[in-house]
Amino acid sequence: MFDCWVEEQKENIQPEDIAACRNAFFGAIVAVETALRPAPEPMADPVVEEPEPEPMAPMEIEPASTHYVIFFDFDSAVISDDATHTIGDAVASTRQNGRWR
Numbered sequence: 001m002f003d004c005w006v007e008e009q010k011e012n013i014q015p016e017d018i019a020a021c022r023n024a025f026f027g028a029i030v031a032v033e034t035a036l037r038p039a040p041e042p043m044a045d046p047v048v049e050e051p052e053p054e055p056m057a058p059m060e061i062e063p064a065s066t067h068y069v070i071f072f073d074f075d076s077a078v079i080s081d082d083a084t085h086t087i088g089d090a091v092a093s094t095r096q097n098g099r100w101r
Contacts, residue, residue: 001025 004021008014068090070083079087 001028 001021001024005018005025008018008021012018068086070079070086072078072083073080
């Protein structure tokens with residue numbers, strides 16, 4: 001519509017055609033701006049209060065598993081005093097819990 005408006009304006013012979021092209025151009029601009037506007041956000045649904053959930057039955061809790069790590073010196077199979085204590089702790093824990101993990 002802009003080209004139509006410019007062409008008719010340049011000829012300057014038919015004032016009604018100039019006005020029609022100009023109005024069509026501005027109408028197209030309004031249509032484009034309207035199409036580019038973000039869509040309105042939908043209205044939020046009313047908040048529905050949900051009842052409190054019923055308390056859960058107590059669960060039987062298993063003892064937390066404990067991991068034991070033994071470090072050896074490079075290229076050695078000798079168990080250090082610290083490693084011996086760690087092995088003793090692991091054995092005692094296993095006897096106390098009654099199972100291996």
